[in-house]
Amino acid sequence: MKMTVFGAGYLGATHAACMAELGHEVLGVDTNRGKLAKLEAGDVPFYEPGLPEVLRRNIDQGRLNFTDSYAEAAAWAKTHFIAVGTPQKKGEFGADLSYIDAVIDELVPLLTDDAVLFGKSTVPVGTAARLTTRVSQLARDVDVEVSWNPEFLREGYAVADTLHPDRLVLGTRPGGRAEQVAREIYASLIVDGVPLLVTDLATAELVKVSANAFLATKISFINAVAEVCEAAGADIAALSDAIGRDPRIGRQFLNAGIGFGGGCLPKDIRAFMARAGELGADQALTLLREVDGINMRRRTRMVEIVRAASGTLIGSRIAVLGAAFKPGSDDVRDSPALNVAGQLQLNGAAVTVYDPHAMDNSRRLFPTLDYSTSAMEACEGADSVLVLTEWPEFVSLDPTSVSDVARGRNIIDGRYCLNRQDWESAGWTYHA
Ligand SMILES: NC(=O)c1ccc[n+]([C@@H]2O[C@H](COP(=O)([O-])OP(=O)(O)OC[C@H]3O[C@@H](n4cnc5c(N)ncnc54)[C@H](O)[C@@H]3O)[C@@H](O)[C@H]2O)c1
Structure with a gap:
């Protein structure tokens, strides 16, 4: 099937390449010429394992192209995915929907055939209904249907999650064509047993934000328990293993540490609270305010732990290993690691950061921090070494080699990912 994907970021570039991998003819659309030039040349402008191979294979086989022309995109297909950003509004909790509105406003008047729009971006409940009205005002003698097909991929596993998702969710209006079109697009996945869960528009939008809110809650829950463990002298890692054995609880997302970040969870729980408030259901989500508060407190707590370990931060030399919000990604949006690095620097420490894949993004966001070209270089002359993103190369660092420099x-283990005994045997004082 011919289709377009608007937005060629972490979500859109992955979706475009993976839809081509399923055999569709895909046109990726973005307003960022620099990003498009890289993609057209077969380079993924961000770090996502496995994606470069899928991108290049499908460009070479002629199933995947990119453009910044909305006219070309409108003429290309009757199926359009919307995967542009929905960041937090500046100074507010709500989501900034201006990028989605811009796609609708520019695309819909250009459509000369009936079409189905599939929203993939994460949006506040009610967005698809509002866009349906907007679309009907903009469409010129054609029937353009808005449906919502939220995305659950994880950065670092984006290709596998798109080609082998645990479920597909589709919000549609009754009697529309979207379900039939979606069944065609995802036919090979559905044959493989992936369930397609069809709901109304509002439910599909809420499925996505509720899933993220639940994951954020799970992380903050274990971090709240970690605060109690710290006060009581108990071991949070052993506790997580023990409660995680209960299948009703599950072990995933129970790793205590400096908390969640990235381009999704923080802004999604805030947008969820804001939207609940607009709907008059704000009390239901005061819980998420606490989840957010616990999460942000972890970052400050890490700074306190470093201060206590170092005696003073002023003049202290600190190596920060990790800048991405999690391993497997170069995404530094709202990264706990960089937030801690920045706070330490503001408190007078000389901070040197190293990350295997997120250096360029980090430099852009925090140009005042110092950066190294390797973990060992970052550790040279350091009084304290912090592991803030659990990249495998940091987990397997040899304590004796670090002692040499x-x-x-x-x-200081911000992710409970190091072997405490190994470090202690090499003469290090371990803090977490
Ligand atoms: N990153 C993830 O892991 C992930 C997972 C699931 C859902 N999501 C959701 O997907 C959406 C996109 O997230 P992302 O991480 O890919 O963001 P991103 O910032 O990486 O990408 C957004 C892209 O949209 C482009 N864009 C902006 N305005 C445009 C326009 N008018 N026309 C065409 N392109 C335009 C930008 O240039 C950019 O390349 C968000 O709603 C996010 O919450 C992201």
């Missing part, structure tokens, strides 16, 4: 002997 560091000045102090404080290892």
Whole structure:
């Protein structure tokens, strides 16, 4: 099937390449010429394991192209995915929907055939209904249907999650064509047993934000328990393993540490609270205010732990290993690691950061921090070494080699990912 994907970021570029991989003819559309030039040349402008191969294969086989021309996109297909950003509004909790509105406003008047729009971006409940009205005002003698097909991919596993999702969710209006079109698009996945869950528009929008709110709650829950463990002298890692054995609880997302970040969970729980408030259901989500508060408190707590370990932050030399919000990604949006690095620097420490894949993005966001070209270089002369993103190369660092270059002997594990015994045997004082 011919289709377009508007927005060629983490979500859109992955979706475009993976839809081509399923055999469709895909045109990716973005307003960022620099990004498009890279994609057209077969380069993924961000780090996502496995995506470059899928992108290049499908460009070479002629199933995947990119453009910044809405006219070309409108003429290309009757099926259009919308995968542009929905960031947090500046100074407010709500989501900024201006990028989605811009796609609708520019695309719909250009459509000369009936079409189905599939929203993939994460949006506040009620957005698809509002866009349906907007579309009907803009469409010129054609029937343009708005449906919502939220995305659950995880950065770092984006290709596998798109080609083998655990479920597909589709919000449609009764009697529309979207379900039939979606069944055609995802036919090979459905044959493989992936369930297609069809709901109304509002439910589909809420499925996505509720899923993210639940995951954020799980992380903040274990971090709240970690605060109690710290006060009581108990071991949060052993506790997580023990409660995670209960299938009703599950072990995933129970790793205590410096908390969640990235381009999704923080802004999605805030947008959820804001929307609930607009709907008069704000009390239902005061819980998420606490989830957000616990999460942000972890970052400050990490700074306190470093201060206590170092004696003072002023003049202290600190190596920060990790900048991405999680391993497997170069995404530094609302990264806990960079937030902690920035706070330490503001408190007078000399901070050197290293990340295997997120250096360019980090430099752009935090140009005042110092950056190294390797983990060992970052550790040179350091009084304290912090592991804030659990990249495998940091988990497997050899404590003795770090001893050879560091000045102090404080290892601070922000992700409970290091082998405490190994570090202690090499003469380090372990903090977490
Ligand atoms: N990143 C993820 O892991 C993930 C997972 C699931 C859902 N989502 C959701 O997907 C959406 C996109 O997230 P992302 O991480 O890909 O963001 P992103 O910032 O990486 O990408 C957004 C892209 O949209 C482009 N864009 C902006 N305005 C445009 C316009 N008018 N026309 C065409 N392109 C335009 C930007 O240039 C950019 O390339 C968000 O709603 C997010 O919450 C993201």
